[in-house]
Amino acid sequence: MKLNLNNVSTVLVLTSLLLSGCSSTDEKKDEFVDTNAGIENLDNGVNTAGVGDNALSGSELNGENSQGDGQGYGSANGQYGSGRNGSNGGKPVIYFMYDSSQVQEEFVPVIAQHAENLKASASQHVIVEGHGDERGSREYNIALGEQRAKAVARMLTMQGVSDSQVEVVSYGEEKPAASGHDESAWQLNRRAELDFQGQ
């Protein structure tokens, strides 16, 4: 019964799609029109636009380029030891287990090495980026990502790195390293990345 009704509704949808496709004279491609009206560019990297009833949408202005992310996520990277140690566009990556912000043993020496480097170069600054997989709600994942980043930051400062050298930012699930929707992608996305500034 349900199947039949689904078929009926599919027919209805197709019909209405056909109707809207055939009989409208005003439906053309979705183009964004840039008149600069109502558009303000207040900061680098974002463009905003007015969208009042008669307002036009903004087209993309020249935003700040994001840093290029390289290939080879999660690939072995000899510089930081063996195993699952990886890098993302040159940024060292520390991976985490599902629903956990505990630094796994294999990454402890990796973080220790970075702590030594940071101590040796007091002017250097690192942003620890926390990331999560896509499961669950987005803002909650921002919070989980921050816990991961903080766990790494804490290991750095406990080993003598100055608080002022370390900053934590969580992107939650917003910047996945791998785009799939299964565990093989998720395990690459549960991570903290070390973004060294001014290198």
Next chain:
Amino acid sequence: MRLYIRKILVLSFFVFTSSFVRAELSIEITGGTEGATPIAVVPFGGSSPLNLANVINDDLSHSGYFKTLPEQDMLSRPTTEANVNYRTWQALGQEYLVVGQVNQELGKYTVQFELFTVVKGQKMLAYRMNVATNDLRRTAHHIADIIFEKITGRNGVFGTKIAYVTTAGGKDQKSYRIQVADADGYNSKTVASSKEPLMSPAWSADGKKIAYVSFETKRSAIFIQTLATGQRQKISGFRGINGAPAFSPDGSQLAVTLSKDGDPNIYVVDINSQSLRRVTQGNVIDTEPVWSPDGANIVFTSDRGGKPQLYRVSSQGGPVKRITFKGTYNARASFSKDGRKIAMVHGNGGNYQIAVLDVSSGSIDVLTEGDSDESPSFASNGTMVLYAAKQGGREVLAAVSADGKVHQRLAFVGGEVRDPAWSP
């Protein structure tokens, strides 16, 4: 200045009037039209650049309450009461009939329509309205609202808007946009675009502003943007998390998640004075605040009991009370306008689905069957919940009726779409 901008916009609109009318989101009903009421909306007479009957038909059928009659099945096409033969429509199994006309007069349009009950053979209502060319689509939604309300007794939401986040491009060329479109996916416009993540759009109660999170400086910050002008105000840019904005019902305050004092907790910002009040405490995750419709309470997600669950606290702060008990994961609340129900993300054996909590009884109805459904948002009339889903590895929007029967999918034409918020 404001007036000047308006003039430019109006002028430009006439020039480009046809360029962005297409739906950015295409709606498809994916199941559950059992019990829908048959209604025939006959193509309107006269001449119009927009087929109003199409828009009305789509609105009514997408609601799940109505089953519309395809044009080719119509045996006659009356445009006024004088030409209506009730028996013809009774024979086609129709319960209601809508006819109308559009006439152009001196650069604007006169739209009139009539609604009939076919069963009783009576006229139920008739309207006549004067409309500017660029308001024809809005008028069609308005007509659908009038018909919906007359027959169902509920307010229509066809004239409302939705906000959502789109992403396009690969990892190196990612672009994030916050978009606002009509509830049927047409008329989409960009509120903000960035190469860094944008997330969590939230409407003010008057529908004139959007709050959102932007990582444009590679750190999170919360902005409030006035839709008509594009002007925006930075509300919060503290160290750590600045997330999950939610306008108070009176529009004067914004509930947010901040981790500036340690772990993420709920704070309330007074928008005018920018003064900050901490609402929750503790070394736990508290996030995703939403206001009860009376503004007295805030419901939020917290892992203070181990796993994420929903909790309630006075918007002034104070004791915290857990309100979800079924399941190991309940998060991201969205209140119905009457305050009786809360839509949320419900973890269900490794899957995440949309459920509705009955606030007084505590019972839960799981409405969806996806494995990765999130970001629920109630329609203001309480009939539908809009949410984000995954389909074949793509992020799409979907909607489900509050009783879980009618399911729709809204596929984004140009990439991935997520984080929807239905306007008041």
